[in-house]
Amino acid sequence: MLMYLLRRLGLALVTCLFISVLTFIIIRLPPGDFVDAYIANLAASGSTVSNEQAEAMRRDYGLDQPALVQYARWLGRVLEGDFGVSMVWRRPVTEVIGDRLWLTMVVSFAALFLTWAIALPIGIYSAVRQYSIGDYVFTTLGFIGLAVPNFLLALILMYLGFRYLGLNVGGLFSPDYVQAPWSWARVWDLAKHLPLPAAVLALAGTAQLIRIMRANLLDELRKPYVVTARAKGLTERRTILKYPVRAALNPFASSVAYLFPYLVSGSIVVSLVLGLPTVGPLLLQALVAQDMFLAGTIVLLLGIMTVVGTLISDVLLMWIDPRIRLEGHG
Amino acid sequence: MRPTPMAEPIALAVRDLAVRFEMEQGNVHALEGVSFDLRAGRTLGIVGESGCGKSVTARSILRIIDRPGRITGGRILLDPGTPQEVDLAALDPESARMRAVRGGRVGLIFQEPMTALSVHYTVGNQIIEAVRQHSDISKAEARNRAIELLREVGIPRPETRIDAYPFELSGGLRQRVGIAMALAGDPDILIADEPTTALDVTTQAQILALLRRLQAEKRIALMLITHDMGVIAEMTDEVAVMYLGRVVEYAPVAALFAAPRHPYTRALLRAVPSVLAAPRQRLATIGGAVPHPGARPAGCAFHPRCAEVIPGRCTAEMPPAIPPGIAGASCFLDVPA
Numbered sequence: 001m002l003m004y005l006l007r008r009l010g011l012a013l014v015t016c017l018f019i020s021v022l023t024f025i026i027i028r029l030p031p032g033d034f035v036d037a038y039i040a041n042l043a044a045s046g047s048t049v050s051n052e053q054a055e056a057m058r059r060d061y062g063l064d065q066p067a068l069v070q071y072a073r074w075l076g077r078v079l080e081g082d083f084g085v086s087m088v089w090r091r092p093v094t095e096v097i098g099d100r101l102w103l104t105m106v107v108s109f110a111a112l113f114l115t116w117a118i119a120l121p122i123g124i125y126s127a128v129r130q131y132s133i134g135d136y137v138f139t140t141l142g143f144i145g146l147a148v149p150n151f152l153l154a155l156i157l158m159y160l161g162f163r164y165l166g167l168n169v170g171g172l173f174s175p176d177y178v179q180a181p182w183s184w185a186r187v188w189d190l191a192k193h194l195p196l197p198a199a200v201l202a203l204a205g206t207a208q209l210i211r212i213m214r215a216n217l218l219d220e221l222r223k224p225y226v227v228t229a230r231a232k233g234l235t236e237r238r239t240i241l242k243y244p245v246r247a248a249l250n251p252f253a254s255s256v257a258y259l260f261p262y263l264v265s266g267s268i269v270v271s272l273v274l275g276l277p278t279v280g281p282l283l284l285q286a287l288v289a290q291d292m293f294l295a296g297t298i299v300l301l302l303g304i305m306t307v308v309g310t311l312i313s314d315v316l317l318m319w320i321d322p323r324i325r326l327e328g329h330g
Numbered sequence: 331m332r333p334t335p336m337a338e339p340i341a342l343a344v345r346d347l348a349v350r351f352e353m354e355q356g357n358v359h360a361l362e363g364v365s366f367d368l369r370a371g372r373t374l375g376i377v378g379e380s381g382c383g384k385s386v387t388a389r390s391i392l393r394i395i396d397r398p399g400r401i402t403g404g405r406i407l408l409d410p411g412t413p414q415e416v417d418l419a420a421l422d423p424e425s426a427r428m429r430a431v432r433g434g435r436v437g438l439i440f441q442e443p444m445t446a447l448s449v450h451y452t453v454g455n456q457i458i459e460a461v462r463q464h465s466d467i468s469k470a471e472a473r474n475r476a477i478e479l480l481r482e483v484g485i486p487r488p489e490t491r492i493d494a495y496p497f498e499l500s501g502g503l504r505q506r507v508g509i510a511m512a513l514a515g516d517p518d519i520l521i522a523d524e525p526t527t528a529l530d531v532t533t534q535a536q537i538l539a540l541l542r543r544l545q546a547e548k549r550i551a552l553m554l555i556t557h558d559m560g561v562i563a564e565m566t567d568e569v570a571v572m573y574l575g576r577v578v579e580y581a582p583v584a585a586l587f588a589a590p591r592h593p594y595t596r597a598l599l600r601a602v603p604s605v606l607a608a609p610r611q612r613l614a615t616i617g618g619a620v621p622h623p624g625a626r627p628a629g630c631a632f633h634p635r636c637a638e639v640i641p642g643r644c645t646a647e648m649p650p651a652i653p654p655g656i657a658g659a660s661c662f663l664d665v666p667a
């Protein structure tokens with residue numbers, strides 16, 4: 001078990017390193033270096049920079065050094081929490097991103113949680129009552145869920161919410177709380193705004209997970225150990241929940257790993273439509289403006305978050321499946 | 331007709347049991363009027379080719395047939411002739427009464443010792459659950475009882491093995507765990523559905539010896555399903571030979587081997603040339619294929635494969651079923667003794 005964890009942790013670290021290299025490449029991708037871009041930026045606003053000043057800046061940032069050295073220095077700064085300066089905003093990247101990273105996490109986890117909360121019971125129902133009317137209804141809804149694009153659903157829900165429920169849709173906060181410092185009231189305000197974006201984001205993943213859960217559980221329900229459990233005299237409900245459902249949960253745990261990046265990238269479009277203060281829209285702006293420190297940082301942080309998601313899913317798998325937990329013991 | 335001399339009380343009487351699977355592709359008559367008795371302290375062997383309905387019979391008794399299968403006729407009488415007599419076929423499968431029978435009165439032992447246990451829980455967890463399902467004792471007491479059960483079925487070091495996962499045990503040990511689990515509710519009837527088919531020869535012998543010992547100690551009524559005429563010869567007192575959902579011959583085991591009365595039984599025995607020389611040879615398929623139960627031949631269902639078929643009669647008429655508890659064969663050629 002320890003070996004398994006250590007191996008996973010090592011793999012995660014290697015992945016993070018790989019992501020950092022990729023990020024570094026992204027930052028250096030545009031023609032010219034950061035100083036060229038900075039000068040161009042200043043020129044656009046009317047001020048000029050002398051050649052000597054430019055050379056000094058290059059030395060400061062180590063841009064005259066070989067790429068490997070530059071990478072090492074950049075990584076060192078990143079590890080200290082210095083992600084560089086956003087060209088467009090003329091402020092440190094960390095300040096620009098601010099709460100957005102955490103809000104992205106909150107929205108994604110809310111969506112993930114909702115995905116599970118809906119997919120688990122419906123998946124179980126559809127398998128246990130295979131070919132019932134309910135199963136057909138859920139299957140149909142599921143396919144619609146897979147087919148409808150996120151942003152369209154977002155628009156429809158926004159319209160319905162606004163038109164018929166008089167909801168203040170869009171955003172993650174009411175106007176009063178957008179700029180307010182964190183307080184319980186602000187958290188509560190966030191909680192009230194969360195369901196809509198979470199539901200929109202969760203939809204396609206839920207449909208997919210229901211299919212997986214249903215198929216897996218149908219498989220498991222036919223296995224002899226289910227008959228064993230019934231033959232003990234357990235109720236049908238207990239039999240199914242304790243044995244085949246547990247066995248069918250593995251893909252749920254893995255879903256953390258693959259749904260997470262999907263939710264984060266899916267959230268870009270949805271966030272634009274719903275006006276959510278997540279990193280998604282920011283990333284889009286940064287890419288359009290070639291604000292590479294900002295874009296790179298966002299990519300880096302999202303990448304690391306995905307790696308963390310994968311780790312979480314590994315731990316969950318270990319918890320669910322004793323064969324993995326006991327791997328390496330006899 | 332001469333009733334077989336048996337003084338032991340009947341623990342379970344199956345009468346004219348019919349089970350049907352209603353499917354889109356057509357109805358499958360898995361059982362068509364099966365009757366037999368299980369008696370305390372005795373072993374009834376059920377033998378027959380694959381698909382003849384052995385497992386469906388076992389599961390019907392416990393009322394756990396898979397959908398879309400259901401009992402369409404007959405009775406399953408627990409404690410027949412006593413004031414406690416109850417017809418299991420008439421109970422709701424999910425009722426508390428039926429669940430008390432399942433595992434409490436009737437234990438089930440499976441063929442596949444690997445897949446019959448869940449890999450997600452320890453052996454102890456799964457046995458303790460069965461113990462507590464049928465008695466009101468504390469967790470700690472149930473754990474002690476589980477250890478005792480494991481010791482009883484011959485598992486060495488049960489105090490540590492109880493915390494093992496099934497995949498950490500050998501096939502033989504797993505099958506012993508399966509037996510311990512079947513015994514957890516202290517049943518007086520055991521149904522073993524091919525309990526040794528998946529095991530190697532040495533382990534098979536050990537498991538059979540264990541079953542014999544437990545049966546003698548607890549005076550259990552054992553229903554032993556097998557393909558294996560060797561196991562039948564070694565283990566059983568009486569034998570029911572099944573073909574396409576019916577009992578075609580019923581006889582005390584010695585009589586069955588000495589003077590088989592149904593042409594199908596004779597074919598089965600011929601397929602195992604020397605029972606004593608090769609005790610556990612798998613039942614060889616006899617000439618011709620088993621018809622699908624959905625397409626049962628008219629008249630005597632065995633007639634397409636029967637060497638002694640009476641033209642005109644066997645193809646048109648169904649030979650009468652054997653009255654339960656009485657040795658005989660369901661065949662026009664059988665002359666009641």
Ligand SMILES: Nc1ncnc2c1ncn2[C@@H]1O[C@H](COP(=O)(O)OP(=O)(O)OP(=O)(O)O)[C@@H](O)[C@H]1O
Binds near residue numbers: 379
């Ligand atoms: N779940 C099911 N769905 C449809 N038909 C079934 C199902 N289970 C059993 N049957 C039918 O019932 C018949 C009897 O099956 P059963 O499992 O009792 O055979 P068996 O004698 O135990 O065979 P084997 O020796 O292979 O275990 C089969 O031929 C099959 O057509």
Ligand code: SF4
Binds near residue numbers: 661
């Ligand atoms: S009834 Fe006819 S076909 Fe059937 S077993 Fe007897 S002889 Fe053969």
Ligand SMILES: [Mg+2]
Binds near residue numbers: 384385386523
């Ligand atoms: Mg079977």
